[in-house]
Amino acid sequence: MFHLRHTVVSLLCVIALSINAQLNTDRITSIGRSALYFDDYVLSIQYFNQVIKIKPYLSEPYLLRAIAKTQLGDYLSAELDCNRAIELNPFMPGAYYTRGYIRSQQHRYADAENDISQALIFAPENKTYMLIRADIRIAAENYDGALDDINTLLRHDKKDSRLYLERGRIHWHQGDTLKTLEDFTAAIENDPHGISGWSARGMVHTAMENNAQAIEDLTRAIELGSKWQGDYMNRGLLYYKAHNYRGALADYDKAVEYGSDDYACYYNRGLLRQEVGDYNRALDDYDKSLQLHPTPEAYYQHGMVNMQLRQWNDARADFDTLIAAHPYFLPAYYLAAQATDKMGLRSDSKNYLRQAYQLEKNEDIIRKKQAQLQVDAKIADTEEQQKDWRKEFSAQAAENATESTDNKYDSALRGTVQNKNSKVINQPMFVVSFYSKTDNLRRTTTYHPALERYNRTHNNSSPLKMTCEEMPLNADMISLHFSRIESLTNVINNYNGSDNSSLADWHFQRAVEFATVQDYSSAIEDVNQAVAYGIEGVLPYFCRATWRYRRLETERDNTNYRLEYELIMRDLDYVIRICPDFTFAYYNKANLLCLQKDYTAAINFYEQAINFDNEMAEAYFNKGLTEIFIQQNKKGVASLSRAGELGIYQAYNLITRFK
Numbered sequence: 001m002f003h004l005r006h007t008v009v010s011l012l013c014v015i016a017l018s019i020n021a022q023l024n025t026d027r028i029t030s031i032g033r034s035a036l037y038f039d040d041y042v043l044s045i046q047y048f049n050q051v052i053k054i055k056p057y058l059s060e061p062y063l064l065r066a067i068a069k070t071q072l073g074d075y076l077s078a079e080l081d082c083n084r085a086i087e088l089n090p091f092m093p094g095a096y097y098t099r100g101y102i103r104s105q106q107h108r109y110a111d112a113e114n115d116i117s118q119a120l121i122f123a124p125e126n127k128t129y130m131l132i133r134a135d136i137r138i139a140a141e142n143y144d145g146a147l148d149d150i151n152t153l154l155r156h157d158k159k160d161s162r163l164y165l166e167r168g169r170i171h172w173h174q175g176d177t178l179k180t181l182e183d184f185t186a187a188i189e190n191d192p193h194g195i196s197g198w199s200a201r202g203m204v205h206t207a208m209e210n211n212a213q214a215i216e217d218l219t220r221a222i223e224l225g226s227k228w229q230g231d232y233m234n235r236g237l238l239y240y241k242a243h244n245y246r247g248a249l250a251d252y253d254k255a256v257e258y259g260s261d262d263y264a265c266y267y268n269r270g271l272l273r274q275e276v277g278d279y280n281r282a283l284d285d286y287d288k289s290l291q292l293h294p295t296p297e298a299y300y301q302h303g304m305v306n307m308q309l310r311q312w313n314d315a316r317a318d319f320d321t322l323i324a325a326h327p328y329f330l331p332a333y334y335l336a337a338q339a340t341d342k343m344g345l346r347s348d349s350k351n352y353l354r355q356a357y358q359l360e361k362n363e364d365i366i367r368k369k370q371a372q373l374q375v376d377a378k379i380a381d382t383e384e385q386q387k388d389w390r391k392e393f394s395a396q397a398a399e400n401a402t403e404s405t406d407n408k409y410d411s412a413l414r415g416t417v418q419n420k421n422s423k424v425i426n427q428p429m430f431v432v433s434f435y436s437k438t439d440n441l442r443r444t445t446t447y448h449p450a451l452e453r454y455n456r457t458h459n460n461s462s463p464l465k466m467t468c469e470e471m472p473l474n475a476d477m478i479s480l481h482f483s484r485i486e487s488l489t490n491v492i493n494n495y496n497g498s499d500n501s502s503l504a505d506w507h508f509q510r511a512v513e514f515a516t517v518q519d520y521s522s523a524i525e526d527v528n529q530a531v532a533y534g535i536e537g538v539l540p541y542f543c544r545a546t547w548r549y550r551r552l553e554t555e556r557d558n559t560n561y562r563l564e565y566e567l568i569m570r571d572l573d574y575v576i577r578i579c580p581d582f583t584f585a586y587y588n589k590a591n592l593l594c595l596q597k598d599y600t601a602a603i604n605f606y607e608q609a610i611n612f613d614n615e616m617a618e619a620y621f622n623k624g625l626t627e628i629f630i631q632q633n634k635k636g637v638a639s640l641s642r643a644g645e646l647g648i649y650q651a652y653n654l655i656t657r658f659k
Contacts, residue, residue, distance in 0.1 A: 024054070025050075025051045025054050025055050025058070027521065028047050028050050028051050029047070029048070029051050029060065029061060029064070030521075030554075030555070031047050031517075031518055031519045031520075031521075032044045032045075032046075032047030032048045032051070032061075032064060033064060033399070033554060034518045034520065034550070034551070034554040035047060035517075035518040036064060036067060036068055036395060036399075037553075037554050038470075038472075038518065038550075039071075039472050040472045040473055040518060041068040041069075041071045041072050041472070042068075042072070042472070042473060042474055042475055042478060043472075043473045043478050043517060043518060044064070044065075044068045044518075045065055045068045045069065046478060048061045048062075048064050048065035048068070049065070052065070057088060058088070059084075059085045059086075059088035059089035059092060059095070060085075062081045062082070062084045062085035062088070062095075063081070063082065063085040063092060063094055063095050063098065063398070063399070064399065065078075065081050066078040066079075066081035066082045066085065066095070066098050066099075067094075067098055067395045067398050067399060069081065070098060070101065070102060070393060070395075070398075071393070071395060075102045075105055075106060078098070078102055079099055079102045079103070082095050082096075082098050082099035082102065083099070086099070091122060092122075093118075093119040093120075093121075093122035093123040093126070093129070094119070094397070094398040094399055095398075096115045096116065096118040096119035096122075097115070097116060097119040097126075097128075097129055097132070097397060097398050098393075098398045099115045100112045100113070100114075100115030100116040100119065100132065100133075100136070101132060101393050101398075103115060104132070104135070104136045104139065107139070109136050109137075109139055109140035110140070112136045113133060113136050113137065113140070113142075116129055116132055116133040116136060117133065120133070126397065127153060128394050128397035129397065130149045130152065130153055131149070131153070131166065133146075133149055134146040134149040134150055134166060134170075137149065138169070138170060138173060141173075143170050143173055143174050146170050147167065147170055150163055150166050150167045150170065151167070154167070159190050160190070161186075161187040161188070161190040161191035161194055161196075161197060162187070162196075164183045164184070164186040164187035164190065164197075165183070165184065165187045165196055165197060165200060167183045168180045168181075168182075168183030168184045168187065168200060169200075171183060172204070177204065177207075177208060180204055181201065181204055181205075184197055184200045184201035184204060185197075185201060187200070187201075188201065193224060194224075195221050195224045195225065195226045195228075198217045198218070198220045198221035198224065199217075199218065199221040199226060199228060199230070199231050201217045202214050202215075202216075202217030202218035202220075202221060202231065202234060202235075203230065203234060203379070203380065205217060206218075206234045206237065206238065206379055207379055211238050211241065211242070214234065214235075214238055215235060215238050215239075218231050218234055218235040218238075219235065222235070224653065225650075225653025227258050228258065228259075229254075229255040229256075229257075229258040229259025229262055229265050229380065230255075230259075230380025231380075232251040232252070232254040232255040232258065233251070233252065233255040233259070233262075233264065233265055233268055233378075233379075233380045234379060234380050235247075235251050236248045236249075236250075236251030236252045236255060236268060236269075236272075237268065237377045237378075237379065239251060240268075240271075240272055240275075240377060245272065245275070245276055248272055249269070249272055249273075252265065252268055252269035252272060253269070255268070255269070256269060261292060262292070263288075263289040263290075263292035263293035263295070263298070264289075264378040264380065266285040266286070266288040266289040266292070267285070267286070267289040267295075267297070267298055267301075267377075267378060268377045268378060269285045270282045270283075270284075270285030270286045270289060270298075270301060270305075271301065271376075271377050272377075273285060274301065274304070274305055274308075279305050279308050279309050280309070282301075282305050283302065283305050283306070283309070286298050286301055286302040286305065287302070290302065296322055296325055296326055296329070297375050299318050299319075299321050299322045299325075300318070300322055300331075300332070300375055301375060302318045303315045303318030303319050303322070303332075303335060303339075304335075306318060306339075307335070307338070307339065310342070312339045312340070312342045312343045313339075313343065315335070315336075315339040316336055316339040316340055316343070319332045319333075319335050319336035319339065320336060323336065328359065330356055330359060330360070333352045333353070333355055333356035333359075334352070334353070334356055336352045337349045337350075337352035337353045337356070340352065426591055426594060426621075426622045426625060427468055427617075427618035427621050427622055427648070428468045428469075428591075429468060429546055429549060429587075429588045429591055430446075430466055430467065430468045430546075430584040430587060430588055430618075431466075431467065431468070431470065431543075431546045431550075432451070432464050432465070432466060432512065432539060432542065432543050432546070433464070433465055433467050433470050433515075433516065434462045434463070434464060434465065434512075434516055435465070435467075435470055435471040435473075435477075435516075436465045436466075436467035436469060436470065436471065437467070437469040437470070437471055444613065444615060444616050444617050444618060444646070444647075445583075445613050445615065445616070446465065446466040446467060447466075448466065448581075448582060448583070448584070450537055450538050450539060450579060450582065451464060451465075451466055451539065453537075454537065454539055458505065458509065464512065464539075466584060468618060473516070473517070478517065481513050481516045481517050482517065484513045485510060485513045485514065485517070488506055488509055488510040488513065489510065491506055492506050492507065492510070500533040500534055501533070501534065501535075503529075503530075503533045504529075504530045504531075504533035504534055504535035505530070505535065507526045507527070507529040507530040507533065507535075508526065508527060508530040508535055508539075508540050508543075510526050511523040511524075511525075511526035511527040511530065511540075511543065511547075512543065514526060515543070515547050515550075518550075520547045520548075520550050520551040521551060523543075523547045524544060524547050524548060524551070527540050527543060527544045527547070528544075531544075538575045538578060538579045538582055538585075541571045541572075541574050541575050542571070542572070542575045542582070542584065542585060542588075544571050545567075545568045545569075545571035545572050545575070545585075545588065546588065548564055548567060548568045548571075549568055549588075549592070551564075552564050552565075552568075565592065565596070568592060569589065569592065572585045572588060572589045572592075573589075576589075581612050583609045583612045583613045583616060584609075586605045586606070586608045586609035586612070587605070587606065587609040587616065587618065587619050587622075589605050590602045590603075590604075590605035590606045590609065590619070590622065590623075591622065593605060594622070594626060599626050599629060599630050600630070602622075602626050603623055603626055603627060606619045606620075606622055606623035606626070607623065610623070615646055616646075617642075617643050617646035617647050617648045618643075618648070620639045620640070620642040620643035620646065620648075621639070621640065621643035621648050621650075621651055623636075623639045624636045624637070624638070624639030624640035624641075624642075624643060624651070624654075625640075625654075627639060628640075637655050640654050640655050641655060
């Protein structure tokens, strides 16, 4: 009897521990997924490590950790995690997709294509999977296969301009210029406000020397707000050919501004400056071009400018470099001979000429091997720009095979006030955080006496800030906040006093720490305790509202969706009631009202936020989008104009599109 009772008790203990572990790992996985959603990849890996340590037989944590590592560029380790996930569960399309992407980055195209094809067996309607397979097939020069993928997608959606861009790119690789033009024109017809279509077609017209049409297309792309250096570089080239040097230089300056790491931008501007006799600045441009990407053309032009400046020794060094790389390029020998002759080095000059004469005797060799440098201005390749319309790797597509979208911001839980296919989104919620990205352009006041008062009276790990642009955490930050959580937990657990205000403060402090590491459920539990202990001020209620929203944002299948929204609204209303000038509560409530499609009320709350801070750029921006969505275009454009004036430069692109 004793043995039976002991066995039953032991079994019950094991079951209880198993249930507790299950709850813990589910929660840790959820927190890690939240961190992954908000691009905190280093932090998310720490959470998935914990789950894997407790339950190494679960496949999902390996996939999620692989996604985070992929985003960080750790492909070797990410592939091992994918292998393990597939080994544990061979029916996970996201694991094959992620591994396929990793292998494509390593130029293992056959393996990558096999993986994506396997993912498509389990998720045949997934658009992102088929697009990445088309990219892989293009890279492997399997253009017919890539065309099959794009044509399949077009049969399901003939209005998607992005698919025409992709098909045009394939035709361009095949050398079929006419079909390329047809596809890029179709892209423009289906999305006349999209930059990529005009830009791509302008590039094709540039290559075909249809200069007037090219200038027209590129100008339209630029008017729509293009920030791609290639559009300016190509139009600058066309202006240069038309001897419109002022226009060309202005465009090349913009190309350098937007493409400061593109050697061709500096090379083209150098050519123009050389043409107009601005040799010193031309030399600076060639220097920068050579630093970024040494090319024989740049060395040749660099040497020619040095000759113009009578810097004979430097010119000789340029031509020596060119000869070493291209020993059959005869002009380099004659130019080097000229430079050394100017230096008075007759013997060296004759030696260069002797080498040139010797090469010229071997006419057959020269005819076969003589280098021909393309020293004209360079046309920008549209390949890089075309890929801007979608992320090359979509973490959401990997994690959730039922989603066909390739951009997490298309989710209905983001602050959108427009069609799902549109990339126009609201500025995000304001939150209280230790970290904030700096933006010197915006004038929004993120100071409030309540926040300043709290920082002055509490000893947090660092001062709290109000922001709508948080920073991802690095390993040191993560360690700091986990240590702080542990310290506060010890303080709370070991407290034997009766001062509820101290307990309230400690719980709120720990809540902020939990929220920083994206454990919103724990943060909400702690702030609830702080409220129960009678904490004062607006910050706990404001924070609880934003943390509830953050948690809801990552839990798309939450069955208490409506209740959660009511609780969020209740906290924001309370903040507004006890602190009527707390601007951020009005703004956040307006964002929530947009999500609930109550646009008139949302505009009203944006206006109330602006009444307290007439330089709140985010409120003007979101108000403008909302007004445009309900067909109040004139008001919307005016609001966007004010947002642009206050530092949200994206507003200007939208103004052009919505006028």
